[in-house]
Amino acid sequence: MxxxxxxxxxxxxxxxxxxxxxxxxxxxxxxxxxxxxxxxxxxxxxxxxxxxxxxxxxxxxxxxxxxxxxxxxxxxxxxxxxxxxSENAKFADILAAHNITFIGPSGDHIRIMGDKIEAKRTAKRLGIPVVPGSDGAISDDKEAKRVAAEIGYPVIIKASAGGGGRGMKVAHTEADLEVALQTAKSEAGAAFGDDAVYIEKYLEKPRHIEVQVFGDGAGRGVHFGERDCSLQRRHQKVWEEANSPALNAEERSRIGDICAKAIADLGYSGAGTIEFLYENGEFYFIEMNTRLQVEHPVTEAITGIDLVHEQIRVASGGGLSVRQEDIKFTGHAIECRINAEDPRTFTPSPGTITHFHTPGGLGIRVDSGVYSGYKIPPYYDSLIGKLIVHGRNRVECMMRLRRALDEFVVDGIKTTLPLFRDLVGNPDIANGDYDIHWLEKYLAKGE
Structure with missing residues (x-):
């Protein structure tokens, strides 16, 4: 150790x-x-x-x-x-050269999964279902039109080196395609220094499902179930659940086993998350994150396993502490990301927190580094805390979440707490009936 x-x-x-x-x-x-x-x-x-x-x-x-x-x-x-x-291959390589262990995968695996085109090729080779689309980067308008015609409109153009919604444009018709392609390439070049883009089929009402995986680097892999991260704004996750209210036990087991085998076959070491769009009973790979996720606590809540402990154990050469058959899923968990932002305009709200009181009780966890009197700097991400709630089932979890949100107090700045208080009382959310476009439509209506 x-x-x-x-x-x-x-x-x-x-x-x-x-x-x-x-x-x-x-x-x-x-x-x-x-x-x-x-x-x-x-x-x-x-x-x-x-x-x-x-x-x-x-x-x-x-x-x-x-x-x-x-x-x-x-x-x-x-x-x-x-x-x-966390996903910088050069950093991992430099640490290795200095005999310092990077608690994460190898630089080579970070590079493979950091290139969205290569990641898709690798996923396909490992037996992970992928979204229909181009086999590699699109070179010109002619190739773009050919691929789009083959897979059918609408299509989405994505930056190969992208993330966070940048370099991502949707084309509903051939007339839209040329402008969308040039815009995506321009954004990708400006944001990532690489204007390579590729095309995929655009799914109309998918959910965002991700599978938490771990590998020991020596041919063993396990999965810790899935999370539903469909409530998003501008491709940024806002609310996450485990397990997904959209999946049944057979689907959960099927996609989990596929991902665990893929990680084992890849020889991957440490934590990773394989992300999918899910629609009409089918999973479509979109990317893999080669790090711990913001929303990892909901997985910890339903499995009782500390994922950071597991990361450290694997990186130190101790291997995985559990076998797949040891991992059991209990109850339901939801995480709300509390940001220092206006709950409607999402304008950042840095400043001094004058009063900070977190909820408590059975099944309540708050991950936060702030406190009363803390001054939030304007230089970084606006996330100030995460509220994680666990219940014996989704109904109990939602009721507990409602109570916890009522107890949560942050004074001195604006936060997104009012948004979550609205969401927890919405019938669609209560029924688990939402997709990746739901939140933006809800916000656009000003409800």
């Missing part, structure tokens, strides 16, 4: 990893920018190192400074959390 882990992140995820390390008896080091000197994870860590000014590129994305912090403190491993350098 590792002696000392450096946590290369901030906010609630840094605190989440820190807690797991302490439970395992591992010393912790956190890095931070000058803007995060008063952050909770900095206060609680065994050691902290300031690595630069507020801009991420000069601190949390500064590989040289993070490696230097490892060498100064004697950290023998790095947990990247999510975001920042």
């Amino acid at each position: 590792f002696q000392k882990i450096l946590i290369a992140n901030r906010g609630e995820i840094a605190l989440r990893v820190l807690r797991a390390c302490k439970e395992l008896g591992i010393q912790t080091v956190v890095v931070h920018s000058t803007a995060d000197s008063d952050a909770m994870h900095v206060r609680l860590a065994d050691e902290s190192v300031c690595i630069g000014p507020p801009p991420s590129r000069e601190s949390y994305l500064n590989i040289h400074q993070i490696v230097a912090a490892c060498e100064i403190t004697g950290a023998d491993a790095v947990h990247p959390g999510y975001g920042f350098l």
